[in-house]
Amino acid sequence: MLTDRTVEPLIYADVDLNFIDGSAVWVTSIVETLSQNENIKPTLLLKSPNKRGILLNQLIEKENVNIIDPWDEENRKKFSHLFNKEQKGQRLQPEEACKIVDLLDQENNYDFFVVRGYKLSQLISQNYTFSYRTWFYLTDFPQDTESLTDKDIRNLKIIYKNSSCLACQTPVLVNYFKDLLQEEFIEEEKFVYLPPMIPNITEHNYSFSNKNNRLIYAGKFAPYWKIPDMFLLFNEIRNDQLEFVVIGDKFHNFPYTENYPDKVTDILNGSNRIKWKKALHRNEVQEEIQKSDLGISWRDKELDDSKEISTKVLEYGLHGKPVIMNRNKLHEDVFGVEYPLFANSEEEFKEKVEAAFSNPEVYKQAAEKVFEVSQRHTFQSVSKYLEPTIREKISQNEKHKNMQTRVFDKTNIVFAGHDLKFAKILIDYFDSSEDFNVKMDQWNGHNTHDEQYSKDCLAWADVIVAEWGLGNAVWYSNNKNDDQTMIVRMHLQEKDTDYPKEVKWDAVAKIVFIAPKLKEEMLDTFEFLDEDKTKIIYNLVDTNRLSKPNLPNSRFNIGIQGIVPSRKRLDIAIDIFKELWKKDHRYTLFIKGKLPNEYKWLWARDEEKNYYLKTFHEMNTSEFGNAIVYEGWGDVSEWYPKLGFVLSVSDFESFHLSVAEGMASRTVPVIRNWSGATELYPDKYIFTDVQEAISLIQSYEKTTDEDFDIETNELRDFIVKYYDKDVICKQWQSLINKLTRERKT
Numbered sequence: 001m002l003t004d005r006t007v008e009p010l011i012y013a014d015v016d017l018n019f020i021d022g023s024a025v026w027v028t029s030i031v032e033t034l035s036q037n038e039n040i041k042p043t044l045l046l047k048s049p050n051k052r053g054i055l056l057n058q059l060i061e062k063e064n065v066n067i068i069d070p071w072d073e074e075n076r077k078k079f080s081h082l083f084n085k086e087q088k089g090q091r092l093q094p095e096e097a098c099k100i101v102d103l104l105d106q107e108n109n110y111d112f113f114v115v116r117g118y119k120l121s122q123l124i125s126q127n128y129t130f131s132y133r134t135w136f137y138l139t140d141f142p143q144d145t146e147s148l149t150d151k152d153i154r155n156l157k158i159i160y161k162n163s164s165c166l167a168c169q170t171p172v173l174v175n176y177f178k179d180l181l182q183e184e185f186i187e188e189e190k191f192v193y194l195p196p197m198i199p200n201i202t203e204h205n206y207s208f209s210n211k212n213n214r215l216i217y218a219g220k221f222a223p224y225w226k227i228p229d230m231f232l233l234f235n236e237i238r239n240d241q242l243e244f245v246v247i248g249d250k251f252h253n254f255p256y257t258e259n260y261p262d263k264v265t266d267i268l269n270g271s272n273r274i275k276w277k278k279a280l281h282r283n284e285v286q287e288e289i290q291k292s293d294l295g296i297s298w299r300d301k302e303l304d305d306s307k308e309i310s311t312k313v314l315e316y317g318l319h320g321k322p323v324i325m326n327r328n329k330l331h332e333d334v335f336g337v338e339y340p341l342f343a344n345s346e347e348e349f350k351e352k353v354e355a356a357f358s359n360p361e362v363y364k365q366a367a368e369k370v371f372e373v374s375q376r377h378t379f380q381s382v383s384k385y386l387e388p389t390i391r392e393k394i395s396q397n398e399k400h401k402n403m404q405t406r407v408f409d410k411t412n413i414v415f416a417g418h419d420l421k422f423a424k425i426l427i428d429y430f431d432s433s434e435d436f437n438v439k440m441d442q443w444n445g446h447n448t449h450d451e452q453y454s455k456d457c458l459a460w461a462d463v464i465v466a467e468w469g470l471g472n473a474v475w476y477s478n479n480k481n482d483d484q485t486m487i488v489r490m491h492l493q494e495k496d497t498d499y500p501k502e503v504k505w506d507a508v509a510k511i512v513f514i515a516p517k518l519k520e521e522m523l524d525t526f527e528f529l530d531e532d533k534t535k536i537i538y539n540l541v542d543t544n545r546l547s548k549p550n551l552p553n554s555r556f557n558i559g560i561q562g563i564v565p566s567r568k569r570l571d572i573a574i575d576i577f578k579e580l581w582k583k584d585h586r587y588t589l590f591i592k593g594k595l596p597n598e599y600k601w602l603w604a605r606d607e608e609k610n611y612y613l614k615t616f617h618e619m620n621t622s623e624f625g626n627a628i629v630y631e632g633w634g635d636v637s638e639w640y641p642k643l644g645f646v647l648s649v650s651d652f653e654s655f656h657l658s659v660a661e662g663m664a665s666r667t668v669p670v671i672r673n674w675s676g677a678t679e680l681y682p683d684k685y686i687f688t689d690v691q692e693a694i695s696l697i698q699s700y701e702k703t704t705d706e707d708f709d710i711e712t713n714e715l716r717d718f719i720v721k722y723y724d725k726d727v728i729c730k731q732w733q734s735l736i737n738k739l740t741r742e743r744k745t
Helices: 022-035 073-082 094-108 118-127 129-133 150-161 171-181 229-236 260-269 282-291 311-318 329-335 346-358 360-377 379-400 421-431 451-460 471-479 516-525 570-583 606-621 636-642 657-664 690-698 705-723 725-744
Strands: 009-013 043-045 066-068 112-116 134-137 165-168 191-193 214-218 243-247 274-278 294-297 323-325 411-417 436-442 463-467 485-490 510-513 534-536 557-561 588-592 628-631 645-648 668-672
Touching: 009 022, 009 094, 022 112, 022 311, 022 379, 043 094, 073 094, 094 112, 094 118, 094 129, 112 118, 112 129, 112 379, 118 129, 118 134, 118 150, 129 134, 129 379, 150 171, 165 171, 171 191, 171 329, 214 282, 214 311, 229 243, 229 260, 229 274, 229 346, 243 282, 260 274, 282 311, 294 311, 294 346, 311 323, 311 360, 323 346, 329 360, 346 360, 360 379, 411 421, 411 451, 411 471, 411 725, 421 436, 421 463, 421 725, 436 451, 451 471, 463 471, 463 725, 471 485, 485 725, 510 516, 510 725, 516 534, 557 570, 557 636, 557 657, 570 588, 570 606, 570 690, 588 636, 636 657, 645 657, 657 668, 657 705, 668 690, 668 705, 705 725
Parallel strands: 009 043, 009 112, 043 066, 112 134, 134 165, 165 191, 214 243, 214 294, 243 274, 294 323, 411 436, 411 463, 463 485, 485 510, 510 534, 557 588, 557 645, 588 628, 645 668
Antiparallel strands: none
C-alpha cells in the first residue's frame, strides 16, 4: 500500500491533446500510470478544450482520474480573472497555466505536481512556492552543448534548486543534467528516472514472426521524422506483398519545407500500398500495431544525439514487433550494438525492410530484443517502480504544503523602449537573477507601442526602467502608480526632442546618465531636471565575450563601427586612412554597419545624402579604394580580433560603446577630442587633428609585438576595471534595491 490516504497529484503539460504526437501521448500515459494505483487520484489540467476525445476518452472513464477543462463554462468563469486580457483562442499560455495551477493548489493542496515544458518550468521554479513539490519533466530543454546558452544553464540551476525533482526519461539525460549543473554536491534524490510508459498488455504468446507483410508508422509528420522519405523509399521496394499502415494527422513543418502538408498528403493518398488511417484512439492504434509486423521509427541524423527513447518503439516492441530505428549511442546502449535492424542511410532503410521480411532469424532476433526492453515500460510496471519514489517525495513535501506564501519574494522589472540593444546585457543580468523577474516592453518607435501590452506590463511591475527618455518615459511616468519605482536612462538622442518636457518627472525616482558630459549637457538643455535625482552609471561591456585572441598581422587593420549619420564623420576617417595608406599599403580600413542608403529617413535628407555621395565618390574613385572593406552588422567579438586600431571620429558622442568594446578586445583606440572623451578614456589615445591621429597610429609601426601586447592588455584591463558588465550591473542592482527599499518604507 502506498499510503494510508488518497494521494492527489496534479499534472499539466504545455501540450494540446487534440493533436496526436509523442508529447500528447506522454501526457495521457503519465496519468494512466499514476492511476494504476487505486490510492492515487491524479488531476489532469488541460491546455485546450477536449474537442476530439481521441486521447482522453479512456481517461474520462476512469473513476480515480479528475480532468479539469479550463474552458468549460463553469471553469471559464472561475479562471477568467487569470486569463491574459489579449487572450486569443482557447489555449492556455504558460503564464496563465501557472496562475491556474496555483489557484487550484490553494483549493486542493496537492501532494505533488508533474509539469512538462521548459518555459512553464522556468515560470514555476522562478516564481511559485509550489515548485518545491513539483516534478519537472524537461524534454524541450537543449540537449546538445552547441545550442545551449548560459541562460539555459542558469535556468536549469534554478529549476533544480527549487524543485522536488527533475524527472528524466533516460539515465543518459540524468547524467547530462548533472554534468551541466556542475554542483559540488548533487542531491541524488532530486533526479528521478521516469521511463517511457506504454499500455498494459494481456497474456501473450508471440511467435515473433511475420504474418501479414505489414509495416506501420504511428506519430507526427515532420521532416526530421523522415516524413515523407520513408514513404517514398517504401514505394521503391519491389515487393507487391508489402503494405504500409500510417497513423497520424499532426504536421510539424520544421525545418520548413514549402507546401509540406500538401506534399505528404499527396504521397500518402497516391500509393495503393500505403493505408493512411489518420488519427485513431490509442486502443485502436494498439489494435493496428497487433495486426502489423514491422514498426518504423527512423529519423534524421540531426536527432541522433537525442537522450530520449521513442515511446512508439516500445509500443511496437510490446506487441512482439521488431522496429527499424537509427543506430546511435542511446539505441546501442538500450538495444545492444548487435541489434540487426539499425538503419541510418536510405539504402540501409530499404535493406533492413527487405531483411526483416525475408530473413526469419533477423526478424525474430530484433522482435525478441525490443519486446524484452518494452516489458519494463508498461503502465503497471512503471507504476510499481515509482511507488517508493512517490512515497518518499510525499514525505519530503509535507513541509511545503499549506504554504501561506504563494510566490517568491522577487522584484518585477519592466524594461521599456524602442531600442533596447544597449540595455540587453543589463536585461540579461536581471533576467538571470533569482531575485528579479523581467519583462520587456518593446516599443515600435519613439511614441508608438502596443498600449494594452504596456498596461499589462505596468500592472505587473514593481520597477520600470525607461530606456531612453522618449515617448516611453512620457507614457509610463503619466500612468504609473505611486507605489511603483521608475528610472529613466537618458542618452543623447533625447536632446533634440520635446519628449523630456512631457515626462512627469515627479513620478521618476532616478535619472541615469551614461557619462558625466552627457549629464551636464542635458541639465543645461532641460533646466527643469532635478540634479538631485541624477546618477551616472556608465555604459557596460561584456568583456568576457570580447576576450578572443588577436589574429596575426592585425596591426595594420583599422576599423570604424557605425558611419551614420554624418556626425560620425566618415570623411575624417578617410582622411586619416588615406595618408596612412599612401605611406604603407599594408593598411586596410574596415567599415562595419549599415550603409547610409539603407536608412530611408536619412537618405530623404538632402544634406545627409549629399555628404555621403561626395564622401563615397572620393573613396570609390581613389587609388586606395580597394583597401576599404565594407561589412554589415554582425558579432563584434568576431570582428575586433582582426583589428589593430578602432576609430572614434564623431563630432560628438555620449560614450561611444565601440571604443570600449575595441579596448576590451585589445585594440588601440584612436579618439577624436569630442566633448567628454577625456572623462571616459585615457588621454594618450585622444587626438585634436588628423595629423595627430596619423602620428598616433604610425607610432606603433616600430613597436615590438611583446610591447604591443602589453599595452593592449592594459587597455583591456582599463575597461574591465571601469566598464565591465559585472561592475556596472552591480551598480544598477544596488540602485534598484535602494530605491525599492525606500519605496517600501
